[in-house]
Amino acid sequence: MDKIRIGVIGCGNISDIYLTNLRELESLEVVAVADLNHEKAVEKANKYGIDLVLGVDELLDDDAIDLVLNLTIPAAHAEISLRVIEAGKHVYSEKPLAITLEDGRKVLAKAEEKGLLVGSAPDTFLGGGLQTCKKLIQDGAIGEPIAATAFMMGHGPESWHPDPEFFYRAGAGPMFDMGPYYLSVLINLIGPVQRLTGSTRVTSPERTITSEPKYGQKIKVETPTHVAGILDFENGAIGTLITSFDVWGSKTHFIEIYGTKGSLSVPDPNTFGGQVLLRKPGEVEWSEIAITHGSIDNSRGIGVIDMVDALKNRRPHRANGELAYHILETMHGIHESSIKGEHYRMTSTCRQPEALPSEITK
Ligand SMILES: NC(=O)c1ccc[n+]([C@@H]2O[C@H](COP(=O)([O-])OP(=O)(O)OC[C@H]3O[C@@H](n4cnc5c(N)ncnc54)[C@H](O)[C@@H]3O)[C@@H](O)[C@H]2O)c1
Incomplete structure:
Protein backbone atom coordinates (compact mmCIF):
# COMPACT_ATOMS: atom_id res chain seq x y z
CA MET A 1 0.00 0.00 0.00
CA ASP A 2 1.20 3.50 -0.80
CA LYS A 3 2.12 5.98 1.89
CA ILE A 4 -0.90 7.39 3.75
CA ARG A 5 -1.05 11.10 2.91
CA ILE A 6 -1.71 13.33 5.89
CA GLY A 7 -3.01 16.90 6.06
CA VAL A 8 -2.60 18.89 9.27
CA ILE A 9 -5.23 21.42 10.39
CA GLY A 10 -3.96 23.62 13.24
CA CYS A 11 -0.35 24.79 13.20
CA GLY A 12 0.09 26.05 16.78
CA ASN A 13 2.43 25.03 19.61
CA ILE A 14 1.84 21.31 19.61
CA SER A 15 2.18 20.90 15.85
CA ASP A 16 6.00 21.11 16.05
CA ILE A 17 6.46 17.82 17.84
CA TYR A 18 4.03 16.03 15.51
CA LEU A 19 5.69 17.45 12.41
CA THR A 20 9.11 16.50 13.79
CA ASN A 21 8.13 12.92 14.66
CA LEU A 22 6.12 12.26 11.49
CA ARG A 23 9.00 13.08 9.15
CA GLU A 24 10.80 10.55 6.99
CA LEU A 25 8.56 7.58 7.73
CA GLU A 26 7.93 4.72 5.34
CA SER A 27 4.24 4.46 6.07
CA LEU A 28 3.04 8.06 5.85
CA GLU A 29 3.83 11.53 4.65
CA VAL A 30 2.56 14.91 5.80
CA VAL A 31 1.70 16.54 2.49
CA ALA A 32 -0.24 19.68 3.45
CA VAL A 33 -0.89 22.07 6.33
CA ALA A 34 -3.70 24.55 7.03
CA ASP A 35 -4.58 26.99 9.79
CA LEU A 36 -7.14 29.76 10.27
CA ASN A 37 -4.03 31.88 10.66
CA HIS A 38 -2.43 31.32 7.25
CA GLU A 39 0.94 32.72 8.38
CA LYS A 40 1.30 30.00 10.99
CA ALA A 41 0.71 27.34 8.34
CA VAL A 42 3.29 28.96 6.05
CA GLU A 43 5.81 29.06 8.91
CA LYS A 44 5.41 25.34 9.69
CA ALA A 45 5.48 24.36 6.01
CA ASN A 46 8.77 26.19 5.57
CA LYS A 47 10.23 24.77 8.77
CA TYR A 48 9.35 21.16 7.96
CA GLY A 49 9.65 21.18 4.17
CA ILE A 50 5.96 20.64 3.43
CA ASP A 51 5.00 21.66 -0.10
CA LEU A 52 1.33 22.53 0.26
CA VAL A 53 -0.13 25.33 2.38
CA LEU A 54 -3.89 25.27 1.92
CA GLY A 55 -7.01 26.88 3.31
CA VAL A 56 -9.04 24.58 5.59
CA ASP A 57 -11.73 24.08 2.92
CA GLU A 58 -9.11 23.41 0.23
CA LEU A 59 -7.40 20.81 2.41
CA LEU A 60 -10.73 19.09 3.07
CA ASP A 61 -11.51 19.09 -0.69
CA ASP A 62 -8.13 17.64 -1.63
CA ASP A 63 -8.73 14.06 -2.75
CA ALA A 64 -5.04 13.25 -2.41
CA ILE A 65 -5.28 13.48 1.40
CA ASP A 66 -6.29 10.30 3.25
CA LEU A 67 -6.08 11.33 6.89
CA VAL A 68 -6.29 14.67 8.72
CA LEU A 69 -4.45 15.46 11.91
CA ASN A 70 -6.71 17.86 13.84
CA LEU A 71 -4.43 19.98 16.04
CA THR A 72 -6.83 22.88 16.55
CA ILE A 73 -8.02 24.16 19.93
CA PRO A 74 -10.43 21.96 21.95
CA ALA A 75 -13.47 24.11 21.11
CA ALA A 76 -12.89 23.42 17.38
CA HIS A 77 -12.08 19.69 17.62
CA ALA A 78 -15.57 18.28 17.02
CA GLU A 79 -16.49 20.71 14.25
CA ILE A 80 -13.25 20.11 12.34
CA SER A 81 -13.35 16.34 12.87
CA LEU A 82 -16.93 16.17 11.59
CA ARG A 83 -15.97 18.16 8.49
CA VAL A 84 -12.97 15.89 7.90
CA ILE A 85 -15.14 12.78 8.09
CA GLU A 86 -17.82 14.37 5.91
CA ALA A 87 -15.04 14.96 3.35
CA GLY A 88 -14.33 11.20 3.36
CA LYS A 89 -11.05 11.23 5.29
CA HIS A 90 -9.89 9.52 8.47
CA VAL A 91 -9.23 11.86 11.40
CA TYR A 92 -6.82 11.87 14.34
CA SER A 93 -7.60 14.62 16.83
CA GLU A 94 -5.71 16.17 19.71
CA LYS A 95 -7.45 15.70 23.06
CA PRO A 96 -10.23 15.97 23.99
CA LEU A 97 -12.27 14.26 21.27
CA ALA A 98 -14.95 16.95 21.77
CA ILE A 99 -16.10 19.27 24.52
CA THR A 100 -19.60 17.80 24.92
CA LEU A 101 -20.66 14.17 24.97
CA GLU A 102 -23.22 14.91 22.28
CA ASP A 103 -20.51 16.19 19.93
CA GLY A 104 -18.30 13.22 20.79
CA ARG A 105 -21.11 10.84 19.84
CA LYS A 106 -21.69 12.72 16.58
CA VAL A 107 -18.03 12.31 15.58
CA LEU A 108 -18.07 8.56 16.26
CA ALA A 109 -21.45 8.03 14.58
CA LYS A 110 -20.48 9.94 11.45
CA ALA A 111 -17.21 7.98 11.16
CA GLU A 112 -19.03 4.69 11.52
CA GLU A 113 -21.60 5.72 8.90
CA LYS A 114 -18.80 6.59 6.47
CA GLY A 115 -16.57 3.62 7.32
CA LEU A 116 -13.71 5.88 8.48
CA LEU A 117 -11.40 5.75 11.48
CA VAL A 118 -11.25 8.21 14.40
CA GLY A 119 -8.05 8.48 16.41
CA SER A 120 -7.37 10.71 19.38
CA ALA A 121 -4.56 11.84 21.65
CA PRO A 122 -3.22 11.25 24.17
CA ASP A 123 -0.86 8.59 22.91
CA THR A 124 1.56 8.75 25.84
CA GLY A 294 11.02 1.89 22.82
CA SER A 295 9.62 5.43 22.36
CA ILE A 296 10.73 6.91 25.68
CA ASP A 297 11.46 10.41 24.38
CA ASN A 298 8.71 12.80 23.35
CA SER A 299 7.03 10.53 20.80
CA ARG A 300 3.78 12.45 20.24
CA GLY A 301 2.40 11.10 16.99
CA ILE A 302 3.06 7.43 17.80
CA GLY A 303 -0.75 7.07 17.99
CA VAL A 304 -0.99 8.34 14.40
CA ILE A 305 1.74 5.93 13.27
CA ASP A 306 -0.13 3.08 14.95
CA MET A 307 -3.39 4.20 13.27
CA VAL A 308 -1.75 4.23 9.85
CA ASP A 309 -0.31 0.76 10.46
CA ALA A 310 -3.77 -0.40 11.58
CA LEU A 311 -5.32 1.00 8.39
CA LYS A 312 -2.81 -0.88 6.28
CA ASN A 313 -3.16 -4.12 8.21
CA ARG A 314 -6.90 -3.88 8.88
CA ARG A 315 -6.62 -4.19 12.64
CA PRO A 316 -7.94 -1.95 15.46
CA HIS A 317 -5.77 1.04 16.33
CA ARG A 318 -4.94 1.80 19.93
CA ALA A 319 -5.47 5.56 20.49
CA ASN A 320 -8.97 5.31 19.07
CA GLY A 321 -12.24 7.24 19.23
CA GLU A 322 -14.03 4.67 21.36
CA LEU A 323 -11.37 5.03 24.07
CA ALA A 324 -11.40 8.84 23.74
CA TYR A 325 -15.20 8.92 24.13
N1 LIG B 1 0.70 22.96 23.69
C1 LIG B 1 0.85 21.85 24.36
O1 LIG B 1 1.83 21.67 25.10
C2 LIG B 1 -0.16 20.75 24.23
C3 LIG B 1 0.14 19.53 24.83
C4 LIG B 1 -0.73 18.48 24.66
C5 LIG B 1 -1.89 18.66 23.96
N2 LIG B 1 -2.21 19.86 23.41
C6 LIG B 1 -3.48 19.99 22.69
O2 LIG B 1 -3.21 20.33 21.34
C7 LIG B 1 -4.24 21.16 20.83
C8 LIG B 1 -3.63 22.41 20.28
O3 LIG B 1 -2.90 23.05 21.30
P1 LIG B 1 -1.81 24.16 20.97
O4 LIG B 1 -1.10 24.40 22.23
O5 LIG B 1 -1.06 23.79 19.75
O6 LIG B 1 -2.77 25.40 20.67
P2 LIG B 1 -2.42 26.70 19.81
O7 LIG B 1 -3.43 27.71 20.20
O8 LIG B 1 -0.99 27.02 19.91
O9 LIG B 1 -2.68 26.20 18.29
C9 LIG B 1 -3.94 25.93 17.78
C10 LIG B 1 -3.94 26.33 16.32
O10 LIG B 1 -5.18 25.93 15.75
C11 LIG B 1 -5.62 26.99 14.90
N3 LIG B 1 -7.08 26.89 14.81
C12 LIG B 1 -7.99 27.08 15.79
N4 LIG B 1 -9.23 26.85 15.34
C13 LIG B 1 -9.10 26.51 14.04
C14 LIG B 1 -10.01 26.14 13.03
N5 LIG B 1 -11.33 26.11 13.27
N6 LIG B 1 -9.54 25.84 11.80
C15 LIG B 1 -8.20 25.89 11.54
N7 LIG B 1 -7.28 26.23 12.46
C16 LIG B 1 -7.73 26.52 13.70
C17 LIG B 1 -5.16 28.27 15.58
O11 LIG B 1 -5.09 29.33 14.66
C18 LIG B 1 -3.80 27.84 16.11
O12 LIG B 1 -2.76 28.09 15.21
C19 LIG B 1 -5.20 21.37 22.00
O13 LIG B 1 -6.26 20.48 21.90
C20 LIG B 1 -4.38 21.06 23.23
O14 LIG B 1 -5.19 20.54 24.28
C21 LIG B 1 -1.35 20.89 23.51
Missing part, protein backbone atom coordinates in the same frame (compact mmCIF):
# COMPACT_ATOMS: atom_id res chain seq x y z
CA PHE A 125 0.23 5.36 26.99
CA LEU A 126 2.02 3.90 23.95
CA GLY A 127 5.37 5.18 25.24
CA GLY A 128 8.08 2.88 26.59
CA GLY A 129 7.45 3.63 30.27
CA LEU A 130 3.73 2.96 30.21
CA GLN A 131 4.02 -0.06 27.88
CA THR A 132 6.55 -1.55 30.34
CA CYS A 133 3.87 -1.19 33.03
CA LYS A 134 1.32 -2.85 30.76
CA LYS A 135 3.63 -5.80 30.13
CA LEU A 136 4.35 -6.18 33.86
CA ILE A 137 0.63 -6.33 34.64
CA GLN A 138 -0.05 -8.75 31.78
CA ASP A 139 2.84 -10.94 32.97
CA GLY A 140 1.23 -11.10 36.42
CA ALA A 141 3.89 -9.05 38.27
CA ILE A 142 1.31 -7.54 40.65
CA GLY A 143 -1.35 -10.26 40.38
CA GLU A 144 -4.91 -9.01 39.90
CA PRO A 145 -5.17 -5.19 39.95
CA ILE A 146 -7.56 -4.26 42.77
CA ALA A 147 -7.06 -0.51 43.12
CA ALA A 148 -5.24 2.53 41.78
CA THR A 149 -4.48 6.09 42.76
CA ALA A 150 -3.79 8.89 40.31
CA PHE A 151 -2.92 12.46 41.23
CA MET A 152 -2.36 15.59 39.15
CA MET A 153 -1.68 18.10 41.90
CA GLY A 154 -0.67 21.61 40.96
CA HIS A 155 -1.56 25.24 41.27
CA GLY A 156 -2.73 25.98 37.77
CA PRO A 157 -1.01 27.35 34.69
CA GLU A 158 -1.31 31.11 35.37
CA SER A 159 2.26 31.27 36.71
CA TRP A 160 3.83 30.08 33.43
CA HIS A 161 1.30 30.03 30.56
CA PRO A 162 1.22 33.29 28.57
CA ASP A 163 -2.52 33.00 27.90
CA PRO A 164 -4.01 31.05 30.83
CA GLU A 165 -7.65 32.29 30.89
CA PHE A 166 -9.10 29.36 28.90
CA PHE A 167 -7.99 26.87 31.56
CA TYR A 168 -10.67 28.35 33.86
CA ARG A 169 -13.53 28.37 31.35
CA ALA A 170 -16.30 25.72 31.12
CA GLY A 171 -15.00 22.60 29.40
CA ALA A 172 -11.50 23.10 30.86
CA GLY A 173 -10.27 23.02 34.46
CA PRO A 174 -7.79 20.44 35.73
CA MET A 175 -9.85 17.36 34.82
CA PHE A 176 -10.64 18.17 31.20
CA ASP A 177 -7.13 19.52 30.61
CA MET A 178 -5.06 16.76 32.27
CA GLY A 179 -7.57 13.97 32.93
CA PRO A 180 -7.15 12.38 29.47
CA TYR A 181 -3.49 11.51 30.26
CA TYR A 182 -4.37 9.88 33.57
CA LEU A 183 -7.52 8.16 32.38
CA SER A 184 -5.96 6.77 29.21
CA VAL A 185 -3.29 5.12 31.37
CA LEU A 186 -5.74 3.81 33.99
CA ILE A 187 -8.01 2.36 31.30
CA ASN A 188 -5.05 0.93 29.38
CA LEU A 189 -3.72 -0.79 32.51
CA ILE A 190 -6.95 -1.74 34.32
CA GLY A 191 -9.83 -1.56 31.84
CA PRO A 192 -13.00 0.48 31.30
CA VAL A 193 -14.94 2.27 34.04
CA GLN A 194 -18.43 1.09 34.98
CA ARG A 195 -19.63 3.52 37.66
CA LEU A 196 -18.16 6.52 39.47
CA THR A 197 -18.71 9.27 41.99
CA GLY A 198 -17.21 12.72 41.99
CA SER A 199 -16.79 15.75 44.20
CA THR A 200 -15.66 19.09 42.85
CA ARG A 201 -15.08 22.58 44.21
CA VAL A 202 -14.06 26.05 43.13
CA THR A 203 -11.56 27.22 45.72
CA SER A 204 -11.10 30.77 44.52
CA PRO A 205 -13.62 32.60 42.28
CA GLU A 206 -10.81 34.71 40.86
CA ARG A 207 -7.17 33.95 39.99
CA THR A 208 -4.31 36.38 39.36
CA ILE A 209 -1.98 35.88 36.40
CA THR A 210 1.69 35.98 37.42
CA SER A 211 3.15 35.08 34.03
CA GLU A 212 4.05 37.60 31.34
CA PRO A 213 2.69 39.38 29.37
CA LYS A 214 -0.58 39.50 31.38
CA TYR A 215 1.02 39.83 34.83
CA GLY A 216 -1.47 41.09 37.43
CA GLN A 217 -4.61 40.55 35.33
CA LYS A 218 -7.48 38.67 36.98
CA ILE A 219 -9.22 35.55 35.68
CA LYS A 220 -12.85 34.81 36.57
CA VAL A 221 -13.05 31.11 37.43
CA GLU A 222 -15.97 29.38 35.67
CA THR A 223 -15.13 25.70 36.27
CA PRO A 224 -14.21 23.50 39.26
CA THR A 225 -10.53 23.70 40.15
CA HIS A 226 -10.31 20.68 42.47
CA VAL A 227 -11.91 17.57 41.03
CA ALA A 228 -11.93 14.21 42.85
CA GLY A 229 -13.36 10.99 41.47
CA ILE A 230 -13.77 7.43 42.70
CA LEU A 231 -13.85 5.06 39.75
CA ASP A 232 -15.34 1.56 39.85
CA PHE A 233 -13.74 -0.31 36.95
CA GLU A 234 -15.59 -3.09 35.13
CA ASN A 235 -13.15 -5.66 36.55
CA GLY A 236 -13.94 -4.60 40.14
CA ALA A 237 -10.82 -2.50 40.78
CA ILE A 238 -11.38 0.85 42.51
CA GLY A 239 -9.53 3.95 41.35
CA THR A 240 -9.05 7.29 43.08
CA LEU A 241 -8.31 10.15 40.70
CA ILE A 242 -7.70 13.73 41.80
CA THR A 243 -6.84 16.58 39.47
CA SER A 244 -6.28 20.00 41.03
CA PHE A 245 -5.25 23.56 40.25
CA ASP A 246 -5.56 24.40 43.97
CA VAL A 247 -2.61 22.56 45.54
CA TRP A 248 0.67 24.34 46.38
CA GLY A 249 2.66 21.20 47.13
CA SER A 250 2.11 17.46 47.25
CA LYS A 251 4.20 14.32 47.71
CA THR A 252 1.63 12.07 46.00
CA HIS A 253 2.90 10.01 43.09
CA PHE A 254 1.45 10.30 39.56
CA ILE A 255 -0.15 6.86 39.35
CA GLU A 256 0.12 3.68 41.41
CA ILE A 257 -1.59 0.39 40.63
CA TYR A 258 -2.17 -1.99 43.53
CA GLY A 259 -2.52 -5.70 42.85
CA THR A 260 -3.07 -8.87 44.88
CA LYS A 261 0.65 -9.70 44.55
CA GLY A 262 2.37 -6.34 44.53
CA SER A 263 2.28 -2.62 43.74
CA LEU A 264 3.39 -0.79 40.63
CA SER A 265 4.53 2.82 40.54
CA VAL A 266 3.80 4.24 37.09
CA PRO A 267 5.67 7.12 35.38
CA ASP A 268 4.17 10.57 34.68
CA PRO A 269 1.36 9.85 32.17
CA ASN A 270 2.16 13.09 30.34
CA THR A 271 5.52 11.62 29.28
CA PHE A 272 6.63 8.65 27.21
CA GLY A 273 9.47 7.31 29.37
CA GLY A 274 10.04 7.60 33.10
CA GLN A 275 10.78 5.40 36.06
CA VAL A 276 8.87 2.17 36.68
CA LEU A 277 8.99 0.78 40.23
CA LEU A 278 7.70 -2.50 41.61
CA ARG A 279 7.21 -3.59 45.20
CA LYS A 280 6.37 -7.18 46.07
CA PRO A 281 4.93 -8.61 49.32
CA GLY A 282 7.47 -8.53 52.15
CA GLU A 283 9.81 -6.10 50.41
CA VAL A 284 10.54 -2.83 52.18
CA GLU A 285 12.02 -1.06 49.15
CA TRP A 286 10.76 -0.49 45.62
CA SER A 287 12.80 -2.07 42.79
CA GLU A 288 13.39 -0.20 39.58
CA ILE A 289 12.32 -2.18 36.52
CA ALA A 290 14.21 -1.83 33.23
CA ILE A 291 12.13 -0.33 30.43
CA THR A 292 11.17 -3.05 27.93
CA HIS A 293 9.80 -0.88 25.11
CA HIS A 326 -15.03 6.67 27.22
CA ILE A 327 -12.48 9.06 28.72
CA LEU A 328 -14.68 12.07 27.86
CA GLU A 329 -17.70 10.42 29.49
CA THR A 330 -15.68 9.59 32.62
CA MET A 331 -14.62 13.23 33.01
CA HIS A 332 -18.17 14.53 32.46
CA GLY A 333 -19.50 11.85 34.82
CA ILE A 334 -17.27 13.00 37.68
CA HIS A 335 -18.57 16.58 37.34
CA GLU A 336 -22.19 15.45 36.93
CA SER A 337 -22.02 13.13 39.93
CA SER A 338 -20.84 16.02 42.07
CA ILE A 339 -23.65 18.29 40.89
CA LYS A 340 -26.37 15.64 41.35
CA GLY A 341 -24.96 14.15 44.56
CA GLU A 342 -25.25 10.60 43.25
CA HIS A 343 -23.25 7.89 41.47
CA TYR A 344 -22.86 8.23 37.71
CA ARG A 345 -23.27 5.00 35.74
CA MET A 346 -21.26 4.93 32.51
CA THR A 347 -23.20 4.42 29.28
CA SER A 348 -20.09 3.71 27.20
CA THR A 349 -17.35 1.14 27.45
CA CYS A 350 -14.26 0.41 25.38
CA ARG A 351 -11.81 -2.32 24.59
CA GLN A 352 -8.47 -2.17 26.39
CA PRO A 353 -5.89 -1.30 23.73
CA GLU A 354 -3.61 -4.21 22.82
CA ALA A 355 -0.09 -4.09 24.22
CA LEU A 356 2.58 -2.99 21.77
CA PRO A 357 5.29 -5.46 20.85
CA SER A 358 8.62 -4.70 22.53
CA GLU A 359 10.30 -3.65 19.30
CA ILE A 360 8.56 -0.55 18.00
CA THR A 361 8.59 0.16 14.32
CA LYS A 362 8.43 3.69 12.99
